[in-house]
Amino acid sequence: MKVLVVGAGVVGAAITHELARRGAAVTVVDMRAPAAGSTQAAAGVLAPWIEAHSGGLLELGEASLRRYDAFIAGVREASGAEIEYARSGTLEVALTAEQEDALRRDAARHAVRGIPHAWLDEAAVRAREPGVGPEARAGLLLTDQGYVRARDLTGALLLAAGRAGAVCQPGVRVREIVPTATGVSALTETGTFDADYAVLAAGSWSSDDAFRPVAATPVTPVRGQLLHLTASAPLAARVIWGTDCYLVPWRDGSLLVGATVEHVGFDERSTEAGVEGLRRAAAALLPASAAAALKEVRVGLRPGTPDHLPIIGASAASSRVVFATGHYRNGVLLAPLTAALVADLLLDGRAAPELRLANPARFGL
Ligand SMILES: Cc1cc2nc3c(=O)[nH]c(=O)nc-3n(C[C@H](O)[C@H](O)[C@H](O)COP(=O)(O)OP(=O)(O)OC[C@H]3O[C@@H](n4cnc5c(N)ncnc54)[C@H](O)[C@@H]3O)c2cc1C
Structure with a gap:
C-alpha cells in the first residue's frame, strides 16, 4: 500500500513511522523542514489530567499516555537515537x-x-x-x-521511519489533493504524486485551499x-x-x-x-x-478545533483521504495514539473505539 503523509510535524512523523514499520510504502512531504510547524514550539508536556478533567480529551489523553513508554522504547530502538523523556x-x-x-x-x-x-x-x-x-x-x-523533547522525538521518528523504508521530502508543498477512483493525486511544485491513500497531518494549515477538494476543515x-x-x-x-x-x-x-x-x-x-x-x-x-x-x-x-478535540479518521467525501489534525494543545501527547488509530484504519480496516471521539463527521467532513 502506498501512502502520502502531508506534514512532518510530530503527528505526521509518528504516523509515517507506524505505517512504515507495519509495511506500507510511505512518503511524507512538508513545505518546511520537519518539525518546523507547531511541533518546534511544543513544550512536550504529557499531562492529560491537567489538560482535561472529563470528556473525550481526557479519554484520548489517558489512552495515549498509556502507550508512551512502549512508544519511546520502540522509537529509541528503531532509530538508535537518544530521546529525552x-x-x-x-x-x-x-x-x-x-x-x-x-x-x-x-x-x-x-x-x-x-x-x-x-x-x-x-x-x-x-x-x-x-x-x-x-x-x-x-x-x-x-x-x-x-515530558518529552518534542523536536528530538520527531527527528527520531523520521529517522526510524527512513530505516523502515519511508521517504521524507522537506520543502515540498502540496498545492492540491484530488481524490481519484482508485486513490489520490497530490499536486506539488515538483510534480504530481499518486498514492492509494493520503493522510492529512498539516496542523494549522489543514484548512488551506489545497485540501478543499476533499473538505474544508474547521482548524484554526x-x-x-x-x-x-x-x-x-x-x-x-x-x-x-x-x-x-x-x-x-x-x-x-x-x-x-x-x-x-x-x-x-x-x-x-x-x-x-x-x-x-x-x-x-x-x-x-x-x-x-x-x-x-x-x-x-x-x-x-x-x-x-471548535471543540478542542482532534480530527482523526476517513473523510466522508473520499475514504482515500484520512484526517489526522486539530490536536491543538496536545499533539505531542496524542501522537502515539493517533499513529496507531490511523495505521489500524488504513492497514487493517479497523476502526478502533477511540476514533468515535475524533470523528471527522462531527464537523460534516
Ligand atoms: C507554545 C506551544 C506549546 C505547546 N506545548 C505542548 C505540550 O506541552 N504538549 C503537547 O502535547 N502539545 C503541545 N503543543 C501543541 C503541539 O505543538 C501541537 O499539537 C502539535 O505540534 C501538532 O503537531 P502536527 O504535526 O499536527 O502539526 P505541526 O507541527 O504544525 O506540523 C504540520 C506540518 O504540516 C506542514 N504543512 C502544512 N501544510 C502543508 C502543505 N500544503 N504541504 C506540505 N506540508 C504542509 C507544515 O509545514 C508543518 O510542518 C504546544 C504548542 C505550542 C505552540
Whole structure:
C-alpha cells in the first residue's frame, strides 16, 4: 500500500513511522523542514489530567499516555537515537488561596477516578522543589505525567521511519489533493504524486485551499509563545505548573517556559509583551529563572478545533483521504495514539473505539 503523509510535524512523523514499520510504502512531504510547524514550539508536556478533567480529551489523553513508554522504547530502538523523556511527574503549585481551593477540587476529582496523586502542603512542596517562590502555599503532584523533547522525538521518528523504508521530502508543498477512483493525486511544485491513500497531518494549515477538494476543515491557528532559558544546572526536578505559566526543566539545565494563547491568525512572530509576561510568571513560580539566559523565543501555531478535540479518521467525501489534525494543545501527547488509530484504519480496516471521539463527521467532513 502506498501512502502520502502531508506534514512532518510530530503527528505526521509518528504516523509515517507506524505505517512504515507495519509495511506500507510511505512518503511524507512538508513545505518546511520537519518539525518546523507547531511541533518546534511544543513544550512536550504529557499531562492529560491537567489538560482535561472529563470528556473525550481526557479519554484520548489517558489512552495515549498509556502507550508512551512502549512508544519511546520502540522509537529509541528503531532509530538508535537518544530521546529525552521522563515520567517524573508534574507539580501544580498554588500561589493564592483561590488557586489552592481550585487545586483541592482537582485533587478530589483525581481521588474519585483513582489517578495517582499526592497533596503537598507548603513544606512538602519546598522539600520536593526547593526553588519555588515565597508565595507557594500548596501543591498537587501527579506522579505519572511527564515530558518529552518534542523536536528530538520527531527527528527520531523520521529517522526510524527512513530505516523502515519511508521517504521524507522537506520543502515540498502540496498545492492540491484530488481524490481519484482508485486513490489520490497530490499536486506539488515538483510534480504530481499518486498514492492509494493520503493522510492529512498539516496542523494549522489543514484548512488551506489545497485540501478543499476533499473538505474544508474547521482548524484554526492558536499562537503560542514559549521561552527557552538556559542555566548551568536544572532549576527544578520536574514539570512545574502554575496558573500563568508552566516550566519544563531539561537535564542540560534548559528551562522551557510556556506559553501564551493568542488568536492572531497565521502570525508566527513573538512579542515583547508575550516574552515579558512569561518571564514574570516564571520568576513568581521559580525565582532563579529570572537569572537564566534567554536562548530562544519559540512561536508555534497550535491547530485548534471548535471543540478542542482532534480530527482523526476517513473523510466522508473520499475514504482515500484520512484526517489526522486539530490536536491543538496536545499533539505531542496524542501522537502515539493517533499513529496507531490511523495505521489500524488504513492497514487493517479497523476502526478502533477511540476514533468515535475524533470523528471527522462531527464537523460534516
Ligand atoms: C507554545 C506551544 C506549546 C505547546 N506545548 C505542548 C505540550 O506541552 N504538549 C503537547 O502535547 N502539545 C503541545 N503543543 C501543541 C503541539 O505543538 C501541537 O499539537 C502539535 O505540534 C501538532 O503537531 P502536527 O504535526 O499536527 O502539526 P505541526 O507541527 O504544525 O506540523 C504540520 C506540518 O504540516 C506542514 N504543512 C502544512 N501544510 C502543508 C502543505 N500544503 N504541504 C506540505 N506540508 C504542509 C507544515 O509545514 C508543518 O510542518 C504546544 C504548542 C505550542 C505552540
